[in-house]
Amino acid sequence: MFCLVDAILQAFEAVMVWERVQEKLSILSDAAKYDVSCASSGSNRKNTNKGLGNSSGSGICHTYTEDGRCVSLLKILLTNYCIYDCLYCVSRKSNDIKRAGFTVQEVVDLTIGFYRRNYIEGLFLSSGIFKNPDYTMERLVRVAKKLRTEHRFNGYIHLKTIPGCSEELMKEAALYADRLSVNIELPSEQSLKSLAPEKKRADIIKPMKYLSENIQRFSHERKLIGNAPSFAPAGQSTQMVIGASPENDLQIMSIANALYKTYQLKRVYYSGFVPISNDNRLPKLGTPVPIIRENRLYQADWLLRFYKFSLKEIINEKFPQLDLDIDPKLSWALRNLDQFPVDINKADYEMILRIPGVGVSSALKIVHARKFRTLGWDELKRFGLAYSRAKHFIVCKDLHSMPRDLHEEKLRQAILGQSKYAKSLSPQFSLFA
Amino acid sequence: MTRLVYDGSFEGFLTCVFEIYERRLQLAEIVRATLFQPLLEEEVLRIAAAANKAERVWSGLKRKISRESRNDVFKTFLSELPDMERHLLEFIGNAFQSPESVEKDFSNRATLYVSQTARKVHREKHRMEAFVRFQRTSDDIYYASIEPDFNVLPLIIKHFKDRYADQHWIIYDRKRAYGIRYHHDSGAVEEIQIKFEENLTGTFLPESAVAEEEPHYQQLWQQYFSSVNISPRKNTKLHVRHVPLRYWRYLTEKRNK
Numbered sequence: 243m244f245c246l247v248d249a250i251l252q253a254f255e256a257v258m259v260w261e262r263v264q265e266k267l268s269i270l271s272d273a274a275k276y277d278v279s280c281a282s283s284g285s286n287r288k289n290t291n292k293g294l295g296n297s298s299g300s301g302i303c304h305t306y307t308e309d310g311r312c313v314s315l316l317k318i319l320l321t322n323y324c325i326y327d328c329l330y331c332v333s334r335k336s337n338d339i340k341r342a343g344f345t346v347q348e349v350v351d352l353t354i355g356f357y358r359r360n361y362i363e364g365l366f367l368s369s370g371i372f373k374n375p376d377y378t379m380e381r382l383v384r385v386a387k388k389l390r391t392e393h394r395f396n397g398y399i400h401l402k403t404i405p406g407c408s409e410e411l412m413k414e415a416a417l418y419a420d421r422l423s424v425n426i427e428l429p430s431e432q433s434l435k436s437l438a439p440e441k442k443r444a445d446i447i448k449p450m451k452y453l454s455e456n457i458q459r460f461s462h463e464r465k466l467i468g469n470a471p472s473f474a475p476a477g478q479s480t481q482m483v484i485g486a487s488p489e490n491d492l493q494i495m496s497i498a499n500a501l502y503k504t505y506q507l508k509r510v511y512y513s514g515f516v517p518i519s520n521d522n523r524l525p526k527l528g529t530p531v532p533i534i535r536e537n538r539l540y541q542a543d544w545l546l547r548f549y550k551f552s553l554k555e556i557i558n559e560k561f562p563q564l565d566l567d568i569d570p571k572l573s574w575a576l577r578n579l580d581q582f583p584v585d586i587n588k589a590d591y592e593m594i595l596r597i598p599g600v601g602v603s604s605a606l607k608i609v610h611a612r613k614f615r616t617l618g619w620d621e622l623k624r625f626g627l628a629y630s631r632a633k634h635f636i637v638c639k640d641l642h643s644m645p646r647d648l649h650e651e652k653l654r655q656a657i658l659g660q661s662k663y664a665k666s667l668s669p670q671f672s673l674f675a
Numbered sequence: 676m677t678r679l680v681y682d683g684s685f686e687g688f689l690t691c692v693f694e695i696y697e698r699r700l701q702l703a704e705i706v707r708a709t710l711f712q713p714l715l716e717e718e719v720l721r722i723a724a725a726a727n728k729a730e731r732v733w734s735g736l737k738r739k740i741s742r743e744s745r746n747d748v749f750k751t752f753l754s755e756l757p758d759m760e761r762h763l764l765e766f767i768g769n770a771f772q773s774p775e776s777v778e779k780d781f782s783n784r785a786t787l788y789v790s791q792t793a794r795k796v797h798r799e800k801h802r803m804e805a806f807v808r809f810q811r812t813s814d815d816i817y818y819a820s821i822e823p824d825f826n827v828l829p830l831i832i833k834h835f836k837d838r839y840a841d842q843h844w845i846i847y848d849r850k851r852a853y854g855i856r857y858h859h860d861s862g863a864v865e866e867i868q869i870k871f872e873e874n875l876t877g878t879f880l881p882e883s884a885v886a887e888e889e890p891h892y893q894q895l896w897q898q899y900f901s902s903v904n905i906s907p908r909k910n911t912k913l914h915v916r917h918v919p920l921r922y923w924r925y926l927t928e929k930r931n932k
């Protein structure tokens with residue numbers, strides 16, 4: 243009799259535990275979701291001695307949210323208790339919301355349980371600041387350490403570094419994590435002062451610099467000595483909130499460009515501000531999320547990193563704001579019509595990449611295929627480039643004599659008039675073609 | 676016109692290619708047995724897969740095209756598209772005849788077909804690596820069932836073997852009625868066939884067959900999926916482009932939705 247009651251109680255408690263974890267998960271994933279970074283790429287951790295998992299090359303998106311963003315990592319906060327009061331953040335001290343906190347073990351179990359079922363590529367752990375930066379950071383590091391050492395977990399781990407934590411903790415974090423990030427938060431020091439009064443630019447730049455120096459030093463050592471320890475092998479990234487403060491795109495892109503150049507950041511993420519309060523220092527509730535602007539920034543960022551454009555070509559004092567109607571590559575082309583039309587059969591790869599409507603894959607096909615014969619429109623069409631746009635900018639076997647209207651405004655109208663254009667607004671993948 | 680009928684295996688297909696060259700057949704077509712329909716006035720050859728003949732064609736290709744391109748040939752084969760044999764035969768013919776490499780000659784029809792089909796198959800492989808959802812059974816097997824558009828199981832073995840090296844897992848293709856199974860003790864992957872009970876048709880196993888924790892993890896994952904959504908940004912079109920409707924039935928996060 244006694245045993246039976248015991249058993250029932252135990253079963254009841256077990257269910258309670260699951261329910262509590264689920265409630266925490268709902269609160270702490272909800273709070274983390276505004277952090278856009280989802281990349282799980284850039285690391286190459288092999289599964290040695292039959293442990294669990296690996297991370298290699300390009301990370302996998304295991305699903306997509308209903309707003310179309312890639313889900314590859316379990317992205318949660320350890321806790322949303324916070325002693326700071328950053329205006330743009332749902333977890334800020336003064337906000338009246340439900341608070342929760344995971345234990346280290348709970349995060350470890352969730353990660354392993356999800357990973358083994360092929361739901362995720364790994365963990366992205368961030369946190370509100372409770373007690374103090376070191377106290378918080380120490381717990382984040384403990385999660386990573388447990389995963390790596392007790393569970394021999396080789397999946398992806400991204401830890402947010404807590405501004406103001408000690409260098410020792412950062413160093414330890416880098417030994418277990420694939421990527422670390424320090425968020426730049428806002429595009430100018432002034433905005434930081436008014437919207438995140440407890441944070442200082444210097445506290446953000448210092449850890450970035452520290453990480454950058456060490457990431458390079460360790461990766462250099464690893465090249466010399468194969469088994470030297472790894473230090474955040476997937477590098478560091480950062481995030482900027484867009485549209486909460488008045489900076490223009492030129493300011494934003496200049497910061498991104500400087501971060502790529504100075505600290506070798508792997509990615510800068512732009513996060514369109516989602517209004518969360520009626521504080522008059524911020525856009526009002528109901529203000530639309532600047533999704534198109536965010537997308538244009540990603541496209542511009544892409545041009546910078548993969549299409550060999552310089553910052554000045556994309557955006558400058560004369561054009562300090564990215565065009566919302568058309569993508570920055572087309573925008574550049576329209577401003578530089580003297581460089582067109584481009585001869586598909588002769589131009590070098592870099593120039594072909596710059597043709598609106600031509601993406602990396604069709605550009606590669608073009609330069610390979612033209613070795614065999616002179617390319618005409620028939621071939622081009624099969625390579626998957628966007629004729630309706632590209633035709634204005636191309637010379638090929640069949641298009642020599644086509645009369646073309648190389649007038650900026652007319653071209654712009656012609657292209658804008660085409661159906662579908664400017665509708666493909668993916669927050670993460672830039673669609674130039 | 677001579678038609679060569681084979682068993683549907685890659686080896687069988689390559690054997691047919693071998694025979695066409697060996698017998699110097701001018702007008703020939705390769706057909707898998709499942710698609711074969713006898714026509715009047717034609718010659719039909721039933722070809723049995725022969726490892727040594729297939730091997731000769733394959734090593735011939737090794738001298739002519741890169742490993743990448745040979746992978747494309749295999750992937751195109753796995754597409755199971757009704758006309759893939761014709762294009763592959765043409766592509767292989769071009770490769771053998773041309774003194775220089777043909778694999779990048781995208782203005783050639785067969786080359787383009789192979790490269791584009793291989794890409795489709797590759798995309799499906801990638802999707803399966805993403806969309807497989809294991810359920811832990813009561814005897815500690817991680818089981819997943821899939822119904823891919825193309826026959827991609829041979830392509831995903833390595834990925835899952837490397838990743839889940841310490842697990843016992845099964846991925847089963849319900850459409851093609853075979854699966855792959857890995858056991859951490861042997862470290863090897865084998866092909867298996869399962870006889871399912873008749874009422875077991877869906878992706879998900881009944882509660883009686885899964886581990887005690889399994890429904891909880893499924894629920895946690897569903898919770899996570901709904902929590903990370905930002906509703907002011909809802910964009911169903913984009914969502915469905917990334918996760919086409921036909922895959923929803925595998926996905927735990929879409930279960931009972």
Ligand code: SF4
Nearest residue numbers: 324326328331334370
């Ligand atoms: S410190 Fe981080 S969690 Fe805390 S209020 Fe600021 S942004 Fe939010």
